[in-house]
Amino acid sequence: MNCCSKKFVGFLLLIAILAEGCLLVWMKFYSPTGMLGWVETADAAPYYGPTAPDPPYHLSIDDRDMLTARVAESLALSVVGDDFSRITALREWTRTACPKIALNDLSNDPSDILEAFDRGEGGACGSLATLYCAVLISHGYRARLIQLVRDTKDVPIWGRGPLDTHVTVEVFNSDDGEWMIGDPTFNAWFHFPDCDIKRNARDLQLIAVDPVANFSDNGSGPFVRTRKVIAETRPDPIEPTVENYYIDPVLLYQNVFFLYYDVFDTRERSTTQKIVRFASAHVLGTEKVVWLLPPGQDRSYIFMLHTAANWIPIGIPFLLLLLLIPGSRPPEEEEEDEEE
Numbered sequence: 001m002n003c004c005s006k007k008f009v010g011f012l013l014l015i016a017i018l019a020e021g022c023l024l025v026w027m028k029f030y031s032p033t034g035m036l037g038w039v040e041t042a043d044a045a046p047y048y049g050p051t052a053p054d055p056p057y058h059l060s061i062d063d064r065d066m067l068t069a070r071v072a073e074s075l076a077l078s079v080v081g082d083d084f085s086r087i088t089a090l091r092e093w094t095r096t097a098c099p100k101i102a103l104n105d106l107s108n109d110p111s112d113i114l115e116a117f118d119r120g121e122g123g124a125c126g127s128l129a130t131l132y133c134a135v136l137i138s139h140g141y142r143a144r145l146i147q148l149v150r151d152t153k154d155v156p157i158w159g160r161g162p163l164d165t166h167v168t169v170e171v172f173n174s175d176d177g178e179w180m181i182g183d184p185t186f187n188a189w190f191h192f193p194d195c196d197i198k199r200n201a202r203d204l205q206l207i208a209v210d211p212v213a214n215f216s217d218n219g220s221g222p223f224v225r226t227r228k229v230i231a232e233t234r235p236d237p238i239e240p241t242v243e244n245y246y247i248d249p250v251l252l253y254q255n256v257f258f259l260y261y262d263v264f265d266t267r268e269r270s271t272t273q274k275i276v277r278f279a280s281a282h283v284l285g286t287e288k289v290v291w292l293l294p295p296g297q298d299r300s301y302i303f304m305l306h307t308a309a310n311w312i313p314i315g316i317p318f319l320l321l322l323l324l325i326p327g328s329r330p331p332e333e334e335e336e337d338e339e340e
Contacts, residue, residue, distance in 0.1 A: 013319040016312050023309040032159045036261050037288030038306040040299050044202040044292055048179055055144045055260045059137050063110045067138040083175040087182055094132040095187040095238055098123050109266045110134035125185040129167040132184040142172040146201050147257040155255055166252045170200055186242050188231040204253040209294040223250035261287035
C-alpha cells in the first residue's frame with residue numbers, strides 16, 4: 001500500500017472513530033432505550049405462538065418465593081382451575097394490591113413495588129405491569145412486558161415521558177396455545193364482539209392503525225366505548241376503567257414494543273460488567289427492544305443509527321490492520337536504488 005492510500009485509510013479510520021463516538025453519545029443520552037439493542041420488524045409471527053422467544057428476565061428466588069407466598073395467603077387461586085382462570089386471578093390480585101393509581105417513581109424490583117403498595121403508596125402502569133409479570137413468572141407462566149406509544153412521532157422520546165404511553169403485559173395461555181393481553185391497570189383482557197378469542201397486542205395494533213376503523217384524529221376515538229373491542233373486567237371494576245380513562249385504551253396500541261431485556265435488574269454493575277452487557281446487547285442481541293412496526297411503517301432513523309453503531313466497530317479493526325501493512329516506496333526512490 002503506497003503513502004497516498006495509507007493517508008486515505010487513516011482518514012477513514014479517523015472518521016469512523018469520530019462517528020462511533022458521536023453515535024455512542026447519541027445512544028446513551030438520546031436513544032429511546034439507551035445502549036440496549038434496537039430491532040424493528042413488521043413480521044409479528046416469530047414473536048407469537050408456542051415457539052416465541054422468552055425475554056431474558058431474571059426473577060430472583062427470593063422474589064419468586066415471596067410472590068407465591070403472598071398469593072397463597074390471599075387465597076386468590078383457591079377456587080380456580082384452567083390457565084385462563086389462573087391468569088385472570090393473578091391479574092386481579094395484582095390490581096387489588098395497588099391502593100391507587102399514581103405517578104410514583106417506584107423501583108422495578110417486585111419486592112420494592114409490593115412494599116410500596118403495602119405502605120399505601122400508589123403506582124403507575126409500569127409498576128403494575130412489572131409486578132404482574134413477576135407474579136405470572138413466579139407461578140410458572142411465560143410473560144413479557146409490552147410498552148405502548150400512541151403517536152409514532154413520540155417514539156424517539158418515549159423514554160422521557162410523552163403523554164400517550166402505557167405499559168401492559170402479554171402472557172402465554174397454554175390452554176389456547178396463544179399469547180394474550182392481561183392489563184393489570186384496567187384489570188382487563190380484550191376480545192372482539194363476534195368471538196371470545198383472547199387478543200394480543202398485535203391484534204389490537206392492527207385495529208388501532210386501521211384507517212377505516214380509526215376515525216379519530218385527536219386520539220379519542222371510541223373503540224371500547226362503542227364495543228368495537230370488548231374489554232372484559234371484573235363485575236366491580238376498579239379505577240381507572242376503560243370507559244372513563246382519558247383516552248380509549250386501544251388507541252395506545254398503535255406502536256408496540258417488546259421489552260426483551262432484564263426488566264427486573266436492579267444490580268449496580270462494574271465498568272467491566274457494563275461493557276460486557278453493552279457488547280452482548282449489540283453483538284449477540286441478547287438484550288433489546290423490539291418495535292413491532294405497524295403495516296406500512298418504514299424503518300426509522302433510530303434503527304439506522306443503531307445499525308451504524310453496531311457495524312462501525314467491526315470496520316475499525318480492519319482499517320487499523322490496513323494501516324499496519326508495510327507500505328511500498330515511491331517509484332522515484334526505487335529508481336534511485338537501481339542507479340546506485
